Amino acid sequence: MLGSGLLQGLAVTAKNFVGSFHDPARYTTVEYPEVKPALPEAYRNFPFLVSENATDPMGTLRCVACQICEKECPPQCIYIEKSKDKKPDAAGKPQIYPAIFAIDTSVCMSCQICVEVCPFDAIKMDQVFEIATTTRFEALLLNREQLAKPNSYYHGIHPTEAAEVDARLAADRKAAEEKAQAAAAAKAAAAAAAAAKAASPAPKAPDESRRSPQGEGGPPTPKPQSERGAVS
C-alpha cells in the first residue's frame, strides 16, 4: 500500500521519541559541563612529562633530553635544548636534563608516537581537553614547567599502564643495582689485582650504558613489544 513505508518510518520515530523519556538506551545526551565525561583509560590528548616527585618536579623529571621524541614527532611540535650541566635524577645519578622542553599544542596531533619511542618512560599522554583559550602564542606553547606532572598524576589517569611502567622501571633499577654490585665486586677483585699491576682502568658502571645515549644512537634497551601498554 502506498504510504505504508512512510507510516512505518513514523512509527520508528515515535518509538524513539517516547523511548527517550524512559529508555536509557534511547536517551543518549551527556550533560557535559555539569557532568564530566568518564574518559577511558587509554584516552590521550596532549603529552606531559613525568616527574618522580611532586614537590620538586623540575629536579626529578625522568626526561634526560635525549631528543628522540623531538626527532620522531611527525609534525615536529617538540623542542628540546639540553642542559650544559648535569643534575642528580631521582636515583641520585647525575644526568643531563632538558633546559628547555616546549610542546606546541597548536600543532600537536596527539598521535602518541613520542610516548612510544621514549626509552625512559618520561613522556606520557595527558587527558585534559578543556584548554580552549583566547590567545594563541602564549597559551598554546607549553614549556617544561607546565608540562611536568608527577607520577601520581600519571597513575591517576592511566592506572594500568602506569603500574606496568613502574614495575618495569623498578625491575630495571634492580637489575642495574645488581649489575653495579657485581661490577663493584669485580672492581674490588680487579683492584686487588691492580695492587700488583698498577694503572688498571676501572670498569665502567653498567648503569651508564643504559642511560647514556644522547643524540644519534638508538635507544639502549628497547622495550619488549609485549610490555607496550596493553590498556583498553
Add this chain to the structure above:
Amino acid sequence: MESIEQIRDRLLARFPGAQLAVVANPGPAAQHGLLLDHEHAAAIALFLRDDPVLRLDQCTNVTGIDWPEKEIVETVKSSVPDPAGGPAKIVETKTKRLQPGCLEVVYHLYSVQHGHGPVILRLRTGNRTDAVSVPSLTPVWRACEFQEREVFDLFGVTFAGHPDLRRILMWDGFKDFPMRKDYVEPDDYEWEPTPHGAVLEKAKVHYPAPAPAAPAPTAVPPPAAG
C-alpha cells in the same frame, strides 16, 4: 597470471618495433614494472585492456615519481699485475657519472574480470625541464582522467592526448610543481616555536639581528633553570 617477462614477450611479438624493458623491483613485493616507449604506449595499453587472457580492464592507480639528477660514483676495481712479478696490485678507479633526471608516470593495472594484477606500466619523460610529455592513457582508461591531471598539476608532466589537462588541486595561476623534489615552498615562516632541521633554517631568516649584549627577545618567559 602471466609473469611480466611473458607479457613483454607477447607484446614484442604483437608490436615488433616497440621498445620494452622490464623494470625489476628488488624488494620483497616483487611487483615488477614494464617500461614502455611513447610511440606504442597507447596501442599497448589498449591491447592489454582488451586481450582476453589478461583483460586488464581497470587502471586503479596512476602516479608520478620525480627522479632528480643524481651523481653516481662508480668504483671499478682492477688488478694491475706487478711487473716485478710480485702479487698483483688492486687499483680502484672512481668515475663520476651524472645520471640524468626524469619524471616517471606509473600505472597500476588490475583485472576486475579475472581478479588478477597488478601489471605495472611505466612511462618516462626525456628530462625534467623541456621534454616532459608522455602519451595520455585516458582514452584507454577513464580512470586516468583525474589522476593524470593530478600528475600534471603536482609534477609537471604533460599528457599528450588528454582531453582536459588543467591544474586540479592547486589554483590555476600557480606557477610551480610542488611534488618535485627540488620544489622550494614560499617563505611564510614567522612563528615557529619548535623548529629543527629545515624548519629552523627557514625560521632563522625571520629572526631579528642579535643585539650585542642584551639577551635575545623571547615571546614566552624563558623557563627558570633549576
Add this chain to the structure above:
Amino acid sequence: MSDAPTPPPSPAHQPASLPAITDAERAELRRHGILLTSLQELYTWGNSHSVWPLNFGLACCAIEMIAASMAKFDIARFGSEVFRPSPRQADLLIVSGTVTKKMAPQVVRLWNQMPEPKYCIAMGACAISGGPFKQGYNVLKGIDRFIPVDIYIPGCPPRPEALLHGLVQLQEKIKGFTIKGPDAPRHLQKADAGEYPVPEFGARDLEPPHNPAVWSAPTLVRAEKS
C-alpha cells in the same frame, strides 16, 4: 539601570566593570527577591545564549562539530543548535579543519558576509596554526592570519566536549563585553573595519600571505642545535 525580569546571571558571569552596585549588594537584593540587571547585561546575556554557528565544515574537525550538534552532545543546550547554511544569518564561524591556501579567500569572504556581531572559533590544530600539516605548501598557517579569532580550541580533533567548552568560553567572553568603552566588542569599536581584505591567489602563495592589521607573530629565537 533598568529592572527587568530576566534570569539572574550566575555570579561567575558577572561583567567585570559595574561601578554602581557591588556583587554583594546584588546578592543581597536577590535574596529579597529583587532581580537587578542592566541593559548591558541583557544585551550580552541574550547575545551569548543565541550564538548561531555557520553550517560550515572544512575537514576532520567538522565531523566532531556535527557530532557535537547531534543527540549525544546536543549543542542545543547552549543555544547554538541552529546551524545556518547562509553566512547572512550566522553569528559564529567555527573554522573546523585545515584551511588551505586555496580555501582561505573563501573563508575570509564568508566572514565578511556575516553580519555583526560575529565571532570566530578556530577549532583544532589546523585552524589555529596549520597543525600537523603546517609545513606543507598549500596549508595556511592559521586562520588568524586573515580574520580575528576569539577562541582557540587545540586538539586534533578536539572532542565534542572540548568544542562545547570552547563555546562556553566564548559565551563568557561575550558576557564580559561592555557596550561602550575599551571593553566593547570589536564590532562596536570605531576602529574596526568590519570588512577584511580577501587575499588573492598569487603565482606561488597567497597575496598577501597574511593581513598585517590582524596578525603579527612574536619572534621567538631558537638556538642552533648542538
Add this chain to the structure above:
Amino acid sequence: MNPELLTPGGANVRAVHDAFHGDLLEVSMGPHHPSTHGVFRMIVTLDGERIVKLKPVFGYLHRNHEKLGETVSYLGSMPYTDRLDYLSAMTNNWAYAIAVEKLAGQPVPERAEYVRVILAELTRLLNHTCLAGFLMQDCGCSGTPLMYAFREREKILDLFESLSGSRMMCNYQRFGGCRVDPTPAWVDATRTLVGNYGAFLDEFEALLTGNEIIMARTQGVGVLSAALAINAGVTGPMLRATGVASDLRKSDAYGVYPRFQFRVPLGAHGDVYDRYMVRVLEMRESIRILEQALAGLPGGPIMDPKAKLRGFRPKAGEAYGRIEGPKGEIGFYLVSDGGPNPLRYRVRPPSFINLTVLEDMCLGQTVADAVIILGSVDIVLGEVDR
C-alpha cells in the same frame, strides 16, 4: 563499449542540449555548500533545471599529504593516514600497514590479523551508517536519520577510543601488528555492540528503506553502467551497485578474510537507491564477519616480535598495497630507496577516483538530483584532495 561515452563532454552533452534548446546557466555549487560534504565544488551548467555539464573542482582541502609522507618517517606517516578519510581511520591505517609490510616483507601475527578484520568491519559499519544518514540529509530528511546514525557512531567510537585512545584518529596499526592488545573486556563490549547492531539496522531500514518518498527520489537517479564503472576505476559499493562482483576481500583475499563466510551484495540498476541498498546489505554481512572474527579471535602476540618501531628502513624497492575500504579500494604505493622515509608516497584515494564518473551520472538529471548523486558517491574531502 562506445568510445564516445568514455570521453568527457562526449555524446551525452550534445544530446541533452539539443533536446531542450534552452539558454544555459552556470551555477557554482560549493566550496561552501551544505550538500557538498565538505569543501567540494561543482561548476554545473544548467539548461532549465537539467544538468548539461558538470565540472568538479578539487583542491580546497589539498593539504599536501603526499609531500609530507615523503618528509616524515614510515612510522610518522601512520597518524597522517588517519586524516585521509577521517570517517574510517582504521582501514586507512590497515591499507598503509599492508603496503609497508609488502615493501619490507614483514609478517603479521594471527591475532593482529583478526583484530584488524574486526576493526575494519566496525569501520565499515560506522562509515556506511554515517553515509546513509548524510545521504538522507541530502534527500531532505533533515536531521532524524543522521541523528540515529550518529547515535550508533558514538557507540563504535567509544570502542575505538577505549582501544586506541582517540575517537577518530586512532593511529592504531603498526607494521607487523597492532599497537595495543585488546583486553577481554573490550572484546566483550564489541560482542555486545555487534549483537545489538542488527536490531539498529532493522530500525534504520524500517525508517528509510521502504519509504516511498526516498524510493521516488532515488530510484532511477544517477544510473551508472557497469562497463563505464570498471573503465573509470570505480571501486567499492559504487561498483557493486552496478552489478559487478568485485570485492577485494574476496579477490585479493588479504588478511584472514578467506576464513570467513560472507556474501558480496550486488545491485542491479546502478542508481542511487542501489548504492544505498548495497551499503545496507554490506553492513549485514559485516555483522556476520564480525561475529565469526570475534568467535575465532586467537591468542598470541599482537605484534611480530621482530618488527621494528624506530629506525625502520625497508630495502630499496617498491610496493602497492590495497584493501577494500568502506569507500572502495584504498591503496598505498610506496617507493623506497633504503632511507628512513619513502622516496615516493602515494595514496590511491577511492572517493577521488569514484568522482571521475560524477559528470556521467549527473548529465540529464535535475540539479537537486546532483546533490543526492554526489551524496551516494560517498566522498570525504580529506581523501579526495589529500
